[in-house]
Amino acid sequence: MNPFLLAFNLIVFILIVVISKKPTSLNILILLLGIVGTLYIINPHGKYWIENIAVHPKDLHDEIIQNLDQCHKYIPLGVCRILYNKSIVFSQHLILLFLVQFSQENIFSFLPSPIKPLATLWVYVGLLNNLYKVKPSPFTQTMRLWGMLYGMLGFWGYRTDLSFAAIGFLLFTTTQGFVTSIRLIQNIKNHAFS
Amino acid sequence: MPFRKITILILFILILIGGVNRLYRLSENPPGATLDEISIGYNAFTIRTAGIDQDGNRLPLGHFRSLADYKLPLQIYLVALSQMKFGNSLLAIRLPSAIFGTLTIPLVFFLSQAIFEKLNINPKKNQLLCLFSTFLFTISPWHSFHSRLGLETSVGLFFALATMLFLFLSLKKSKNLFVAALCFLLNTYTYHAYWVFLPPLIFVFFIFHKSHFWLHPKTLFLAVILVTIGLMPLLTEKNQGNTARFNQSFISSEHIAKRKQEAQQACGTKNFCINTNVTIQLINHMLNQYVSAFSFITWYGPSKFDPVDVVPFRGLFYFVELPLFLIGIIALIKIRSKVAIFLLSWLFLYPLPLVITTNITAARMYQLLPLPYIIETLGFYDIIKKQRYLTVPILLFLCFIFARFVVDLWFIYPFGYSRQNDYGMIAIRQSIDKEPYNVWYIEEPLFHRLHLFYFYNILPQYVQPPQWSTRGRTITQYQNITLVERGYLPPETSHTRLISFQEDIPKNYKEIGIVPLKSGEIYAYISAPKGRP
Numbered sequence: 001m002n003p004f005l006l007a008f009n010l011i012v013f014i015l016i017v018v019i020s021k022k023p024t025s026l027n028i029l030i031l032l033l034g035i036v037g038t039l040y041i042i043n044p045h046g047k048y049w050i051e052n053i054a055v056h057p058k059d060l061h062d063e064i065i066q067n068l069d070q071c072h073k074y075i076p077l078g079v080c081r082i083l084y085n086k087s088i089v090f091s092q093h094l095i096l097l098f099l100v101q102f103s104q105e106n107i108f109s110f111l112p113s114p115i116k117p118l119a120t121l122w123v124y125v126g127l128l129n130n131l132y133k134v135k136p137s138p139f140t141q142t143m144r145l146w147g148m149l150y151g152m153l154g155f156w157g158y159r160t161d162l163s164f165a166a167i168g169f170l171l172f173t174t175t176q177g178f179v180t181s182i183r184l185i186q187n188i189k190n191h192a193f194s
Numbered sequence: 195m196p197f198r199k200i201t202i203l204i205l206f207i208l209i210l211i212g213g214v215n216r217l218y219r220l221s222e223n224p225p226g227a228t229l230d231e232i233s234i235g236y237n238a239f240t241i242r243t244a245g246i247d248q249d250g251n252r253l254p255l256g257h258f259r260s261l262a263d264y265k266l267p268l269q270i271y272l273v274a275l276s277q278m279k280f281g282n283s284l285l286a287i288r289l290p291s292a293i294f295g296t297l298t299i300p301l302v303f304f305l306s307q308a309i310f311e312k313l314n315i316n317p318k319k320n321q322l323l324c325l326f327s328t329f330l331f332t333i334s335p336w337h338s339f340h341s342r343l344g345l346e347t348s349v350g351l352f353f354a355l356a357t358m359l360f361l362f363l364s365l366k367k368s369k370n371l372f373v374a375a376l377c378f379l380l381n382t383y384t385y386h387a388y389w390v391f392l393p394p395l396i397f398v399f400f401i402f403h404k405s406h407f408w409l410h411p412k413t414l415f416l417a418v419i420l421v422t423i424g425l426m427p428l429l430t431e432k433n434q435g436n437t438a439r440f441n442q443s444f445i446s447s448e449h450i451a452k453r454k455q456e457a458q459q460a461c462g463t464k465n466f467c468i469n470t471n472v473t474i475q476l477i478n479h480m481l482n483q484y485v486s487a488f489s490f491i492t493w494y495g496p497s498k499f500d501p502v503d504v505v506p507f508r509g510l511f512y513f514v515e516l517p518l519f520l521i522g523i524i525a526l527i528k529i530r531s532k533v534a535i536f537l538l539s540w541l542f543l544y545p546l547p548l549v550i551t552t553n554i555t556a557a558r559m560y561q562l563l564p565l566p567y568i569i570e571t572l573g574f575y576d577i578i579k580k581q582r583y584l585t586v587p588i589l590l591f592l593c594f595i596f597a598r599f600v601v602d603l604w605f606i607y608p609f610g611y612s613r614q615n616d617y618g619m620i621a622i623r624q625s626i627d628k629e630p631y632n633v634w635y636i637e638e639p640l641f642h643r644l645h646l647f648y649f650y651n652i653l654p655q656y657v658q659p660p661q662w663s664t665r666g667r668t669i670t671q672y673q674n675i676t677l678v679e680r681g682y683l684p685p686e687t688s689h690t691r692l693i694s695f696q697e698d699i700p701k702n703y704k705e706i707g708i709v710p711l712k713s714g715e716i717y718a719y720i721s722a723p724k725g726r727p
Contacts, residue, residue: 070609071606092513096491096513099495113478114481116482117485128520131520
């Protein structure tokens with residue numbers, strides 16, 4: 001357990017609580033830059049991550065060119081260019097990187113394996129519970145924002161130990177998910193046997 | 195509510211689009227033929243011509259040994275029917291799956307209709323929403339691709355969905371329960387994953403509608419009798435296919451022991467390691483499998499499946515579906531009706547076949563379909579209720595993504611992934627057929643014996659047993675084709691041709707050609723004795 005990262009979690013939590021009361025894009029951007037910058041400074045691996053693992057647009061570019069060549073053998077180039085539109089492919093890639101942060105392999109990578117899958121399942125329920133609320137409380141808003149930022153850590157690259165950077169978020173969401181799943185089971189029981 | 199003409203027209207167009215995407219160039223794409231497909235084809239061929247399976251059992255109603263994975267019989271009999279028209283070809287193996295895959299499209303429409311009616315959605319919107327979920331299913335990358343494989347999954351899905359549809363219809367007319375029972379039986383004879391998934395889901399359905407079924411005890415009793423009688427061939431099977439399949443696929447003690455050993459190594463010299471307990475390892479494995487079934491990456495990300503299972507670099511669904519799915523789930527939770535809970539039960543029960551097996555394959559997750567599309571439709575409905583102007587952009591974007599999938603599937607996948615689909619074996623056969631007067635020796639890792647038996651119409655009784663000689667071992671032989679072990683030295687005649695790995699070409703042989711893959715890679719080398727014209 002890295003004490004710097006624990007302290008970092010606490011700082012991020014306080015900042016997000018402050019910002020969730022006035023979540024403008026500029027505030028979020030400042031926060032995001034702050035997180036990346038702090039991680040870069042406090043973590044000895046930060047520089048390595050950024051230089052070696054982060055998304056390389058060149059790889060994507062090569063893949064697009066390859067697909068365009070193959071597509072062009074059968075279909076007019078103009079149509080192929082629309083289908084393999086660079087900005088769409090790149091956005092798709094970013095969304096996938098965002099999702100990777102929530103995948104079973106990444107989430108709770110620091111937990112021992114017997115607890116990990118159950119905790120992961122509760123996080124999923126907790127995330128859904130957060131999204132479900134139409135009139136979110138400041139706490140839910142905070143969690144949404146923190147979740148979004150956690151997902152955005154994925155843009156940085158495929159790295160399992162990044163999840164520790166958001167341990168606070170994960171623990172809060174797990175607790176929420178645990179409570180929600182118990183409520184859900186009670187609900188199903190009531191409906192099934194009523 | 196009767197169908198509007200426009201609904202029928204759109205449904206017809208969707209079936210047409212789905213049909214073309216599932217049937218077009220069926221024998222060429224996927225480019226090769228997997229051993230599972232060829233094994234189904236070979237057993238169908240022996241049943242059609244001699245009335246026996248590959249082991250000589252007469253018209254089995256239980257399991258076929260196949261590749262020691264004990265396949266269920268329905269798909270094999272369907273392929274035998276298809277072979278009556280198309281002979282021993284790849285098309286004949288894949289056609290039943292593709293046809294049932296296409297027929298599942300209207301089935302999804304009717305099932306969505308039954309579900310949306312129960313969810314009390316505005317009847318005027320109901321048909322439109324059914325068309326939307328059918329549209330999503332039609333363009334599904336997972337279902338489109340799997341329907342093209344000559345495996346039992348698509349036929350199984352058809353009968354599983356038919357069972358569910360007729361269960362819903364039995365709430366209106368109780369006699370439909372017999373049709374549901376019949377579809378359930380046919381499904382049981384198709385694919386093992388449904389053995390674990392469908393009965394619990396049907397149980398949930400019965401629990402939710404028990405008051406209805408208690409009103410028709412006679413129908414219920416007769417349906418149960420029908421299912422029991424129908425299951426007799428499987429229950430009384432002599433060749434122990436059920437047990438063999440269980441031992442082959444399900445979590446084995448070896449698998450758990452291996453995990454335990456890994457955990458012990460990871461634990462090192464610590465005195466107390468909870469991880470090394472066998473029961474905990476078993477629970478951990480099951481939980482891991484269960485959670486993996488809901489992984490965002492498994493569903494939407496670049497695929498971690500074998501390229502034989504799904505189109506590479508794709509998930510099981512389009513990534514753009516994710517927002518619709520999340521909004522749909524939220525909408526479903528808000529509804530709080532019995533049908534909503536039934537749909538959630540479907541979602542939570544679908545990983546059961548994964549939980550009790552050792553690895554994750556897209557085929558074992560197939561029973562999830564078309565649930566996400568029904569949920570996404572609820573999400574779509576929730577969006578357009580508030581922001582109607584988003585309808586056209588959402589539809590257009592989905593069409594765009596589908597167009598890219600079609601190009602990937604038809605023009606990029608067959609070339610880039612011909613190695614993974616065992617295209618090399620097809621290419622070897624083409625090389626042999628070009629020069630049928632030569633005497634061909636092929637190293638078996640490059641050309642599986644089932645390819646030889648199937649494409650050259652060899653019945654089990656004519657299969658040559660392995661033979662040892664000073665030159666090495668021949669595995670089997672048919673007319674001018676002999677399968678040999680690696681390192682075999684064929685007799686040197688002017689017509690001798692050896693298809694082998696490059697490093698296995700004998701010293702007194704010279705390379706005279708190659709067997710290319712569609713991707714341009716070299717699959718095998720053709721060589722002939724030196725100094726022979």
